[in-house]
Structures are given as C-alpha cells and as structure tokens.
Amino acid sequence: MAATTTPSPVTGPSVKDAAEHARRSNRKWALGLLIAVVVLFLLYWKILPAVGGDTASFFRKWLSVSAASEMVLWVIFALGLNIVVGYAGLLDLGYVAFWAIGGYVAGWFMSPFASEMMNDKSWANLKFNFLGHPPAIQGLDRGIHLNFWLVLPIAGLICAFFGVLIGAPTLRLKSDYLALVTLGFGEIIPQIFRNGERLGPGGNFNLSNGDKGITPVDTIPTWPFSYIPGVPDQLGLRAEDLPFKFLVYCLLAAAIVFLSLRIREGRLGRAWLAIREDELAASMMGVPLMRTKLAAYAVGAFAGGIGGVAFATFVNGIYASRFDFAISIILLAMVVLGGMGNVWGVTVGALVLAWINSTGLEQFGNTFNDAVGTNINFKNYQFLLFGLILVLMMLFRREGLIPETRTKQVLAEPERGELEAVGADLEGEQA
Amino acid sequence: MSAQSSTSQTGEARGTGEILLKIDDLQVYYGAIAAVKGISLEVRQGEIVTLIGSNGAGKSTTLRTISGLIKPRQGSVTFAGKNVTTMSGHGIVEAGICHSPEGRRIFPRMTVDENLDMGAFLRNDKDGIAEDREHVLELFPRLRERIAQKAGTLSGGEQQMLAVARAMMGRPKLLLLDEPSMGLAPVLVDLIFDTIQTIRDQGTTILLVEQNALAALGIADYAYVLESGALKLQGSARRLAEDDEVTRAYLGG
Numbered sequence: 001m002a003a004t005t006t007p008s009p010v011t012g013p014s015v016k017d018a019a020e021h022a023r024r025s026n027r028k029w030a031l032g033l034l035i036a037v038v039v040l041f042l043l044y045w046k047i048l049p050a051v052g053g054d055t056a057s058f059f060r061k062w063l064s065v066s067a068a069s070e071m072v073l074w075v076i077f078a079l080g081l082n083i084v085v086g087y088a089g090l091l092d093l094g095y096v097a098f099w100a101i102g103g104y105v106a107g108w109f110m111s112p113f114a115s116e117m118m119n120d121k122s123w124a125n126l127k128f129n130f131l132g133h134p135p136a137i138q139g140l141d142r143g144i145h146l147n148f149w150l151v152l153p154i155a156g157l158i159c160a161f162f163g164v165l166i167g168a169p170t171l172r173l174k175s176d177y178l179a180l181v182t183l184g185f186g187e188i189i190p191q192i193f194r195n196g197e198r199l200g201p202g203g204n205f206n207l208s209n210g211d212k213g214i215t216p217v218d219t220i221p222t223w224p225f226s227y228i229p230g231v232p233d234q235l236g237l238r239a240e241d242l243p244f245k246f247l248v249y250c251l252l253a254a255a256i257v258f259l260s261l262r263i264r265e266g267r268l269g270r271a272w273l274a275i276r277e278d279e280l281a282a283s284m285m286g287v288p289l290m291r292t293k294l295a296a297y298a299v300g301a302f303a304g305g306i307g308g309v310a311f312a313t314f315v316n317g318i319y320a321s322r323f324d325f326a327i328s329i330i331l332l333a334m335v336v337l338g339g340m341g342n343v344w345g346v347t348v349g350a351l352v353l354a355w356i357n358s359t360g361l362e363q364f365g366n367t368f369n370d371a372v373g374t375n376i377n378f379k380n381y382q383f384l385l386f387g388l389i390l391v392l393m394m395l396f397r398r399e400g401l402i403p404e405t406r407t408k409q410v411l412a413e414p415e416r417g418e419l420e421a422v423g424a425d426l427e428g429e430q431a
Numbered sequence: 432m433s434a435q436s437s438t439s440q441t442g443e444a445r446g447t448g449e450i451l452l453k454i455d456d457l458q459v460y461y462g463a464i465a466a467v468k469g470i471s472l473e474v475r476q477g478e479i480v481t482l483i484g485s486n487g488a489g490k491s492t493t494l495r496t497i498s499g500l501i502k503p504r505q506g507s508v509t510f511a512g513k514n515v516t517t518m519s520g521h522g523i524v525e526a527g528i529c530h531s532p533e534g535r536r537i538f539p540r541m542t543v544d545e546n547l548d549m550g551a552f553l554r555n556d557k558d559g560i561a562e563d564r565e566h567v568l569e570l571f572p573r574l575r576e577r578i579a580q581k582a583g584t585l586s587g588g589e590q591q592m593l594a595v596a597r598a599m600m601g602r603p604k605l606l607l608l609d610e611p612s613m614g615l616a617p618v619l620v621d622l623i624f625d626t627i628q629t630i631r632d633q634g635t636t637i638l639l640v641e642q643n644a645l646a647a648l649g650i651a652d653y654a655y656v657l658e659s660g661a662l663k664l665q666g667s668a669r670r671l672a673e674d675d676e677v678t679r680a681y682l683g684g
Contacts, residue, residue: 274552
C-alpha cells in the first residue's frame with residue numbers, strides 16, 4: 001500500500017491569511033475607537049459649550065464628560081484583569097486590591113498626606129517636590145509631590161510587586177481554591193487601608209488616613225502639550241480641564257490596549273495561552289509554569305496600579321470605602337461579558353457595564369418613570385440587572401459579546417468524527 | 432535492585448549503543464499509593480524501547496516522572512550521563528526530552544501551526560525551527576492541509592499526529608510517546624506506528640508506552656513489561672512477542 005504522502009491541495013485559510021485578518025481587525029477597532037474618542041473630546045471641549053441648550057443637557061444627562069472618563073477608567077482595570085483571567089486563565093476575584101494600592105500610591109506621592117503620616121506630627125514639615133503639581137492653595141505644598149506621569153509607573157511597579165506576592169503562594173492552587181485566596185486578598189487589602197490610621201509602635205504611623213481618606217490629589221501636568229494654545233497646563237477640577245482629563249485617561253487606556261496586544265503576540269503571550277489551554281501540556285513544552293503565571297499577575301496588577309492613580313486624580317481623593325468586593329465582581333463581569341481574552345471585546349464590555357453603572361441605568365429609569373408615571377428606583381436593581389445579563393450570556397452566548405477568533409472558530413466548527421477521518425485516509429490510500 | 436532480580440530476562444543480549452536514558456530503582460507515589468515500585472530500565476541511543484502493560488501498571492507515571500512532572504520518592508533518572516531526577520519540567524525539555532502525552536493534550540484553541548510553534552517554545556534558532564516544521568509536515572502531510580485550522584477541530588487521529596509532531600518540534604534526543612494509538616482506528620494506528628519507525632530511522636531515540644502491545648512489539652527493539660508498578664519481563668521485542676506468557680497476558684493469544 002502506498003503511503004499517503006501526496007499532499008492534497010491546501011484547503012481552508014492559510015496561516016498568513018489568519019495573521020493578516022487579525023491585524024486588519026485590530027486596525028479597524030483601534031481606528032473606530034480613536035474616532036469615537038476624538039469626536040467625544042471635541043464635543044465636550046468646544047461643541048457642547050457652544051451649542052448649549054437641549055443638546056448639551058442631553059449629553060450632560062446621558063453621557064457627561066465625567067461619565068465618559070469613568071467608563072474609560074473601568075476599561076483600564078478590565079483590561080488589566082483580562083490579562084490574568086482572559087490571557088492566562090487564572091481566576092482572580094480580588095482585583096480591586098490593585099486599584100486600591102494604585103490609589104494609595106497616588107495618595108502618598110502626590111498629595112499633602114505624606115506630611116501627616118506620623119501621628120506625632122514629626123513629618124509635619126515634610127516638603128518634597130519633584131516636578132509635582134500641588135493645587136495652588138496655601139499649605140497644600142506640604143508632603144511629597146511627584147509628577148503624575150512619574151507616579152504612574154511607580155504605582156504600576158508597586159502593584160506588580162504585590163501581584164507577585166499574592167500570586168506566589170496561590171500558584172499551586174487550582175480554580176476554586178485560587179478564587180478563594182484571591183477573594184480574600186481583595187478583602188484584606190482594602191481593610192488594611194480602612195484600618196490603617198494607627199499602625200506601628202504606639203499607633204504612630206498613619207498609612208491611609210482610615211475612613212477619612214486622602215484628599216486633595218495633585219493635578220495632571222500637560223507639558224509639553226501646554227504650549228498648544230487652549231490646552232491648560234494643569235488638569236485639575238475646573239470644568240474646562242475635564243475634556244482634557246478624559247483625553248489623558250483615553251491615552252492611558254490606549255497604552256494598556258497596546259501593551260496587551262503586543263504581549264499577546266510575543267513569547268510570553270503564547271506561554272499564557274498555552275497554560276490557559278492545558279497547563280500540563282504547556283509544561284511539557286517547556287513553559288516554566290511558575291514564572292509565566294507570576295508574570296501574568298504582575299502585568300495585570302501593573303495595569304491596575306496605573307488605573308488606580310488615574311482614578312485618584314479623577315475623584316480627587318482616595319477613599320477606603322470605595323474599594324469594595326463588588327468592584328472585583330463587576331470587573332470580572334466586564335471581562336466575561338465582553339469576551340475573555342479579546343482586548344476589544346473586554347473594552348466594549350467595560351464600556352457597556354460602566355455606562356449602565358454610571359448614568360445609563362439612572363437615566364433610563366428617569367425616562368421610564370416620566371413616561372409611565374411610575375416611581376421606580378432603577379439604580380436599586382443594578383445588580384439584579386448585572387446578574388441577569390450574566391445568566392443570559394451563559395445561556396446564549398457563552399463566549400462573550402466579541403469573543404476571541406480562536407474561541408469562535410472552535411465553537412463553530414464541530415470536531416471531525418473519527419469515521420470521517422478514516423474515510424479521508426482510505427481515499428488517500430486509493431489515490 | 433530487588434525489582435531487577437525478580438524480573439525474568441528473556442532473549443538475547445541488547446544492542447551496544449550508548450546508554451541515553453537510565454532509570455534506577457524508581458519509586459513514585461501518589462499520596463500513600465505506590466504507582467511505581469522500583470523500576471530500573473535503560474534506553475540506548477537509536478532504539479525504540481517500549482513499555483507495555485495493562486491499565487494502571489505505572490507506564491504513564493514512569494514517563495511523567497522522566498519528564499519532571501512528578502517527583503519520585505526514590506531512585507534516579509539519568510539522561511545522557513546527567514542526573515535529571517530533580518530538574519524542573521522545562522529544564523528537562525531543554526536537556527532534550529520531549530513528551531507526547533497520553534490523551535494527546537494538544538492546545539485546542541490554537542491553530543495547528545501555533546501548536547507546532549509551542550513545541551519549539553524553548554528554542555531560539557529560527558532557521559532550525561523552520562527546518563523542523565518542514566520536516567514534521569513531511570512526516571504528517573495531513574497536518575499541512577490543516578495548518579491554519581484550530582487544533583480542537585481536528586479528528587482524533589489528526590490530533591494524535593499533531594501531538595507527536597509538536598513533541599518533535601523540540602528537536603528531542605529522546606522522544607517519549609504515551610499511548611499514541613489510543614482511541615484510533617486500525618488504519619490510523621498503522622500510519623502512526625509507521626511514522627514512529629521513520630522518526631527513529633532519522634535518528635531520534637524513542638521510549639514508547641503502549642497498551643496495544645502487539646503493535647508496539649512490532650516496531651520496538653527492546654521491551655519492558657510492567658505489572659502493577661513493577662517490572663515483570665524484559666527482553667528484545669521480537670522474543671517477547673513470541674513469549675508464551677506475554678502472548679497470553681497481553682496479546683490475547
């Protein structure tokens with residue numbers, strides 16, 4: 001019998017086609033979102049103030065500049081979590097911890113708070129400013145003031161360190177146990193901050209100012225873009241700063257998108273993917289499991305740190321009570337809803353849920369109540385709605401709104417039966 | 432050494448190739464249960480050595496211990512003169528042992544091409560990888576036809592080919608094959624075993640674990656028979672294939 005060595009003509013897509021397709025899809029998404037950002041920015045910056053009237057109030061209600069900014073901040077966190085959950089397949093129910101740590105790094109390094117960190121007031125005269133921008137109010141130049149753009153990587157690295165710290169002992173755990181430990185971590189860190197007013201010997205060290213929180217936070221400098229006419233050189237809380245802050249957050253989100261896409265294509269990304277698919281097989285290919293998983297925690301936490309600092313500038317403060325468990329769950333819901341592992345899917349998922357969260361549901365409720373004459377507080381049913389969305393997703397679209405192409409293809413194409421394969425063999429031999 | 436003495440030796444003297452892999456008094460436990468109870472064996476350069484035995488005899492455990500996925504309680508694994516017993520999984524792949532696992536375990540949501548790429552994960556020589564990719568696609572032309580397809584959509588036989596091809600992408604000195612015939616139609620079993628022989632003829636030493644003892648003895652040079660974690664018989668594959676006891680127990684004769 002002749003061996004079946006004559007290759008039949010290549011069927012299906014070639015490898016190059018698939019890579020080209022992915023690149024094209026990335027370009028399309030990036031361009032689309034860029035256009036949306038530019039349009040929104042122009043709208044908030046020039047158009048709405050000029051038009052005023054109903055249009056302006058419509059946007060103020062349904063998609064205000066702070067709602068849009070908050071949505072973009074959620075995208076940053078969701079993308080960070082996506083690296084851990086979507087890329088490497090490690091369940092993390094405590095991602096809010098990195099949001100908190102990032103926030104407090106901003107509190108320590110870009111606010112007057114550092115001068116109050118010793119309860120005996122021994123640091124009261126501490127003044128350190130490195131390109132920092134404290135608000136121009138008497139007395140607020142105390143403490144440590146580093147430049148916002150400098151604090152971002154610092155917070156990222158500190159979070160990455162904590163990511164490894166929490167990651168290391170959990171790596172031998174599987175699914176349920178891993179979920180429990182990360183959940184605990186997500187509870188413990190905010191509790192430490194919440195109760196961190198009197199630490200150390202004699203309760204002298206104030207880590208976090210407890211429930212009172214830390215405020216105000218320094219402004220965001222725009223140098224060198226401040227030379228462009230019309231661009232404020234500091235972005236604080238003035239109304240005219242907000243469109244630019246929105247732009248800054250979009251820039252950070254874009255950076256995380258870029259990071260996610262680049263890592264995915266590289267060696268580390270492939271190693272994560274392999275671990276997600278089959279850990280044992282990955283290890284047989286020579287993927288160092290420990291190192292690779294820790295890298296996922298570190299990179300994911302890095303994004304969380306950056307988002308934490310940005311969020312601190314958004315609310316002009318850090319408040320321990322904000323970092324609750326629900327945030328970790330909402331973030332996870334964003335990743336699942338959007339399509340685990342797909343950067344664009346997760347972005348859309350985060351935007352949708354964050355919008356519902358901030359203005360969407362409330363406005364829908366108001367409109368509904370006005371029209372029907374009822375008086376239902378829709379905000380109260382927010383988690384019911386999230387739960388419903390997730391259940392429906394699991395029932396009808398398990399792979400998420402915009403799934404990874406690789407998931408889509410496997411779900412769409414049933415495995416070829418053994419008989420078919422044997423048939424193909426026999427045909428091959430006859431030929 | 433106690434295990435060795437209880438093993439009856441069948442057949443003529445072995446080939447005189449250099450010893451590539453040597454396992455000495457290997458004992459592996461899952462918790463309190465002994466899965467492998469003091470096995471010693473050798474694989475020589477250029478051989479196909481097969482490890483046969485029924486379900487639960489400790490065949491797969493032995494392979495997994497060799498590739499560093501499980502640590503033995505006692506005994507040693509020596510590869511190319513180096514003690515690799517305590518090495519990490521990726522260290523062992525780097526040393527030149529690649530494992531095609533039981534149940535194929537291909538990466539379902541990666542394409543065939545990406546799966547092959549993963550097999551070369553620890554290598555940096557681009558040209559060498561491209562060469563080996565071409566080589567395994569010649570060994571398994573069916574994979575070339577499905578190169579951009581997600582591996583999860585392949586048939587069982589194709590997945591098995593991919594699992595072997597993927598392991599070959601590490602350019603191993605020693606290839607561990609765990610049950611390559613499992614769940615395959617007879618035509619495909621022949622095809623896979625033919626290819627295993629070709630791989631050996633091209634210079635890769637192979638340690639083959641099989642339940643399909645007949646097929647395994649048909650291509651192997653030397654065979655070890657395992658029974659509940661201990662070596663029962665060893666000898667040249669041809670002799671074992673004719674051995675009454677083996678025939679009765681494993682070949683259904």
